[in-house]
Amino acid sequence: MNSVVVQQPQQLALVARPMPEPAQGEVRIKVLRAGICGSDIHIFHGSNPFAKYPRVIGHEFFGVIDAVGEGVLATRLGQRVVVDPVVSCGHCYPCSVGRPNVCKTLQVIGVHRDGGFSQYSCVPEGNAYELPAEIPDEEAALIEPFTIAANICEQLQPTPLDVALVYGAGPMGLTVVQALRGVYGVEKIVVTDRIPERLQMAQENGADLLVDNSVIDLPTYLAEQGISPTLIVDAACHPTILPQAIALASPAARIGIMGFSSDECVINQQLITSKEITIVSSRLNRRRFPQVIQWCQDKKIQPRKLITHTYSYQQVEQAMALFEKDQKSCCKVVLTF
Incomplete structure (x- = not known):
């Protein structure tokens, strides 16, 4: 072989x-x-x-x-x-x-x-x-990436009331967007990335608002739109993101971290505690395959x-x-x- x-x-x-x-x-x-x-x-x-x-x-x-x-x-x-x-x-x-x-x-x-x-x-x-017969071959290899989204969503517990902000419109960010919209019914999803073509993909996968943060200041944009995210997912994993996410987050918000950056970042403990923000990390998946297979069967993703x-x-x-x-x-x- x-x-x-x-x-x-x-x-x-x-x-x-x-x-x-x-x-x-x-x-x-x-x-x-x-x-x-x-x-x-x-x-x-x-x-x-x-x-x-x-x-x-x-x-x-x-x-x-x-x-x-x-x-x-x-x-x-x-x-x-x-x-x-x-x-x-x-x-x-x-x-x-x-x-x-x-x-x-x-x-x-x-x-x-x-x-x-x-x-x-x-x-x-x-x-x-x-796999059930109704899941075609060409989609089957994509089950695993969606288990990563399932894992972080299980920790963040999205609801339709959430206003979500997703950093990064790569494959991981897009699986999260699909899950937030199709599975959890989140009605407002903001995606930020530095590549316009990736932002277009995010829109095709369920994002509502797109922010090219190479030309638009994200905090200023969100303030102008009156948006205070209640759920934030870092699918880009840059050391500047977590401090910014903490600053942007609504009181009682949840922040989920994906990725393996070893770069250091400085965060403000007062902001975390004063808003009682929950910060979780997520690695791989915790036996989420049956869950994602069901999502596929139900056409939620x-x-x-x-x-x-x-x-x-x-x-x-x-x-x-x-x-x-x-x-x-x-x-x-x-x-x-």
Whole structure:
């Protein structure tokens, strides 16, 4: 079989590897589709601190179970499945309180262990969720990105009364916008970004007000519009955002942080306490796959709107370069196998 392997930073190759055999409790998946994520780019560049090399990348993927390991029922053969990349121990403190996404011995498929940019991939049976027939192949690889939105929304508990502000109109920001509008019924959603084409995508995915903060001062604009956000999501992860979000937030607002920036920022504790602001962070997902699969079945989200490009896995270098460099026309890139 062929696998997309980052041999070491800046070295990507298609490598012929032996067919893997599922271990006890595992299933083998014949991969059909896989989405490219920013973390794949980070592993390629050597800027993901968790990755070990060589590594088969890819954590957004789906396919068909074609083999099962010991202890797995044969009835799973032939199932169309999407893969949760979070592999946890099940007994540490975070796991015991329902937070396996921050397990003390967390492994992420495609980061800590080989992932889905391969013709075949073996994963724990419990990480493979069966898909209903009505969810088409081209949308299936987008289930995982929407679990990230589901995770942060579960913590923020949006309601129709909220006025939402989303920083960043990249793939993560857009999944949040779709969830806020389609699932939680938030009626006013402001999105800010520095790329006009991305703001247009945000509008197509449910945003009401668009702010190009490369030319418009966001605090001034919101003040002129009389907008005091009650729910803020940082999907851009720049060190200037959290201090600004705290200043802009309504009393009793909730702020959600996505991303892994290690840059320091200075925040004003008085502003947080005086307005009793809730600040939460979110990593990966806490078994949100059944929830997002149901969203898709109920047509509350539209994953296909995010797919702008599709490539064969044999064109992975071209696909990853496009994803990284063309932020004007590119949102989600899907590889076919």
